[in-house]
Amino acid sequence: MAGRGRGSDQDEDAAIGVSERSLFAMPLPAALPLPSPLVPDPGNPPLQADVSAPAPVAEVGRIVRVRRQIGRISLPRLRHSVATAAGLELDRGVAFLLVPVCLAIGAIGYFSLAAEPDFAKPVAVVVLTGLCAFVSRSWPKTHLCFMFALLCTLGLLAGKVETWRAGTQMLGSEISTQVTGRVVSLDQMETGRIRLTIDVTSTARPKLRYAPERVRLSARKIPAEITAGSLVTGYAKLLPPTGPVRPDSYDFSFDSYFAGIGGSGFFLGNPKLVAGNDNDMPLSARIASGIENAREAIADHIRGSVGGAEGEIAAALIVGVRAGIPDEINEAMRRTGIYHVISISGLHMALVAGTIMMLMRSAFALFPDFSARRPVKKYAAAAALVSIAAYLVISGIVVAAERSFIMLAVMLLAVLFDRAALTMRNLAISAIAVIAVSPHEVVGPSFQMSFAATSALVGAYAGWSDHRAAKTKPPPPRRSLPDFLTRKFLSAMGGLAMTSIIAGSATALFAIWHFQRVSPLSLFANLAIMPIVSLVVMPFAVLSALAMPFGADGPFLYVMGKGLTVMIAMSGWISERSPVDAVGLISQQSVLLVAIALVIATMATTWLRLAALPFALAGLLTVSDTRAPDVLISEDARLVALPIGGGELAVSRARPNEFTVDNWKRALTSETIVMPEVFSKGDGQFEIADAAELPSGAPFYCTAGICLAKHPSGAIIAHVEDRKDAWMACGFADLIVINDATAHDPCHNPLVLVITKRQLARKGSAAVFFDRQSATTPATISFAVDGSYRPWHTQRKFSREARGLPPYRKPEKPVASPAQ
Structure with a gap:
């Protein structure tokens, strides 16, 4: 059969045609298209229609040929096709593109481990996979698999090395002490307070045995002489880094650990300047202080020239100082999906580089003879590279700007060496550099x-x-x-729209996973606002920065401020008309599947990119494959919240933490916060004995240190301040939260879930799930830090609450006895 030629195939068609004709009462139309085979067979080419045959016979012959082509799609042929396409992908360099993917997989694997490994284990795995890759060089496919495994283990080892290198000393418990240290940076907050980042040199009253090396403290007012590099002192209340506000949310202690921040808090008074010798500072500290003081001076100059919220945004765009931007403007930009304008990242770096290159090329165009003999494009690229390097330094070298600088620097260097600038290979180089320097960024929203x-x-x-x-x-x-200008305008707007659609689609699930929010009107907002940012705000920001040393930046800052005024007005107008952007929780596996689909779709160049479709479809189908908690509990045991229906979230405190509640609202898709109703003890309006008669979906009812609420499922939640009162709720409550570190389970009933302050101090915030099918099944609980401590969680076991101790109280001074 395999050796038959074209003539035998035609004979078979003629022989089969009559019998097939007798099997069909109604033949298919003659216009039925003939699909081409997936894998062409040179020994058996597709047959041409026999125009001399009668129409029904030709139709039947076409049907037979279709069946024959379908029959040729066998597993060996499919395997051959996949192997051919994979070989072509390897020839085109896809293996190098997968290097950062493998490194990222290893880094994610390290940070997802349940327990901290010692150095010997990752080193041993790297050595073992390296030996296997070396031995398997004679088998290309096996060698390739071991190389990918080696890269994954190298990513894991990079995470371990960074964790060891950071080694941040974290504050274990809340304490008040005299802090003396050198100021690293100052931020003027929107509330009027000043936030200082301080490298601690000493503590006193009491002297801390394990003092953090760097802290962030806020103050109402500071002396005007305090700048970066100044030595200050003051009595301050220090707080340990907080964990996630709910399970599976962002871990702030993780961020603090890798930022080197061991604690935060506030000065109980105003800090004072301490006379010191600046010569004692290391050279690196003096350089950093000089840069920080220059940033603050530029920011003050911009605020004074532009003024208002526009001045704060202009300072954020030029020098990266954005703490003073009003909260309502920040929220409006988040709701409209243009907050990326504020954060110095790839957009700003690209606009700065583009503006510099345009100015340089325009200047070179004035000298045609020189431009014809010299590579002026390379000169412009070199100037742009120097400019973005200076922009990176003056903006504070934040992580997002650092990553964007690496990415753009690779592209500009490609121009200098006559390579294509915008390629996946250059992006892979940027990703490798970022992962090698900061592996922990892989698990953060900014990198992803x-x-x-x-x-x-x-x-x-x-x-x-x-x-x-x-x-x-x-x-x-x-x-x-x-007509020319109209076409150019429409082309630019179409490109901007497609850019917004592509980038928004690629990042949508990551934004939902990390922030539980989307921006429904982001496309409209970007189309309306980004031309202003790209054509007015950023170019004039660059011109003002170039003219600032000569004192001629006033006109440029004025135009920039007017552009920012329009941007603020438009974002506020769109934000007011934007629907609710909270979308709730999505499953982790859906994000993972979509990430795999994105990697395949962007890196493959052959028909293998179709393999992204099933992953993308599976990711979209599993988006809702998660269950929202029935109750959320803060890690300090002071706040309990539960959704009560109708988009309302009931909380147990009249003045809850605003940041925590905002996160919970988005996670539980709630729009309104319902405060508790407080009753005086003995007034007869509400008694503990009436708990069984509480209405479902009502707010918390609080009296005498106990707050009660009934979940829509019928479960009763009790929040108790003192362990002595907890036993009263054992008879009717399904969940009891005791805000007392010395408390134990007073109920000894497996159907009653009791959570104490000590548990929350050790394991972090909690989410509770009730069994909606059976009232006799106890609730289940999930903690944010449930398992062995990693280095950024070790400090949790040292707090007084985690050790089951009551809050610290100063000993009372003995009363002098009266003279005898």
């Missing part, structure tokens, strides 16, 4: 959303370029100037 958007845009741009290159177009007709 930045590289997801950039890879999607680069992949889409490459695909569009290939499409245009393969498409032959006639020369464009001559048009009038209005």
Whole structure:
């Protein structure tokens, strides 16, 4: 059969045609298209229709050929096709593109471990996989698999090395002490307070045995002489870094650990300047202080020139000082999806580099002879590289700006060496550099959303370029100037719209996973606002920075401020009309599946990119495969919240923590906070004995240190302040939260879930789930830090609450006995 030629196939068609004709009462139309085979067979090419045959016979012959082509899609042929496409992908360099992916997988694996490994284990795994990769060089496929495994283990080892290198000393318990240290930076907050980052040199009253090396403290007022590098002292209340506000949310102690911040708090009075010798400072500290003082001076100059909220945003765009931006403007930009304008990242770096290159190329165009003999494009790229390096330094070298600088620097260096600038290879180099320097960034939203958007845009741009290159177009007709400008405007707006759609689609699930919110009107907002930012705000920001040393920046800052006024007005108008942006929780596996689909779709260049479709579909189908908690409990045991229906969230305190409640609202898709109703003891309006008659879906009812609420499922929740009163709730409550570290389970009933302050201090915030099918099944609980401590959680076991001790009280002074 395999050796038959074309003639035998035609004979078979003629032989089968009659019998097939007799089997069909109604033949298919003659226009039935003939699908091409997935894998062409050179020994058995597709047959041509026999125009001499009668119409029914030709139709039947076409049907037979379709069946024959379908029959040729066998597993060996599919395997051969996959192998051919994979070989082509490898020839095109996809293996190098997978290097940062493997490193990221290893880093994520390390930070997801249940317990901290010692150095010997990751080193041993790296050595073992390296030996296997070396031995398997004679088997290409096996060697490739071991190389990918080696890269994954190297990513794991990089995470371990960074954790060891950070080694941040974290404060274990809340304490008040005299802090003396050198100021690293100052931030003027929107509330009027000043936040100081201080490198601690000493503590007193009491002297801390395990004092953190760096803390962040706020003050109402500071002396005007205090600048970065100054030595200050003051009595302050220090607080340990907090954990996640709910399970599976962002871990602030993780961020503090890798930022080197061992504690935070506030001065109980105003800090004072201490006379000191600046020569005692290390050279690196003096350089950092000089840069920080220059940033503050520039920020003050910009605020004074522009003024208002526009001045705060202008300072944020030029020098990265954004603590003073009003909260309502920040929220409006988040709701409209343009908050990326505030955070110095790839957009700002690209606009700065583009503006510098445009100015340089325009200047070189004035000298045509020089431009014709010299590589002026490389000169402009070098100037842009120096400019973004200076921008990185003056903006404070924040992580997002650092990552964007690496990415753009690789592209500019590619221009200097006559390489294509915007390629997936350059993006891979940037990702490798970021992972090698800061592996912990891989698990953060900034890294994930930045590289997801950039890879999607680069992949889409490459695909569009290939499409245009393969498409032959006639020369464009001559048009009038209005037609030319209209086409250019529509093309620019179309490009901006596609950029927003592609980047927004690539980052949507990551934004929902980390922030539980989306921006429904982000496309409209970006189309309306980004032209102002790209054509007015950022170019004039660059011009003002260039003119600032000469004192000629006033006109440029004025135009920039007017552009920011329009931007603020438009974002506020759109925000007021934006629907609720809270979308609740999504499953982790859906984010993982979509990430895999994004990697395949952006890196593959053959038909193998179709493999992204099942992953993307599975990710979208599993988005809602998660259950929202029935009750959320803060890690300090002071706040309990539960959704009561109708978009309302009942809380147990009249003045809850605003940040925590805002996060809980988005996670539980609630719009309104319902405060508790407080009754005086013995007034007859509400008694503990009436707990069984509480209405479902009502707020907390509080009296005499006990707050009660009934979940819509019928479960009763009790929040108790003192362990002595906890036993009263054992008879009717399904969940009891005791805000007392010395408390134990007073009920000894397996159907009553009791959570104490000590448990929360050791394990973090909690989420409780009731069994909605059976009232006799006890509730289940999930803690934010449930398991062995990692280095950024070790401090949790040292607090007084975690040790089951009551709050610290100063000993009373003995009363002098009266003279005898």
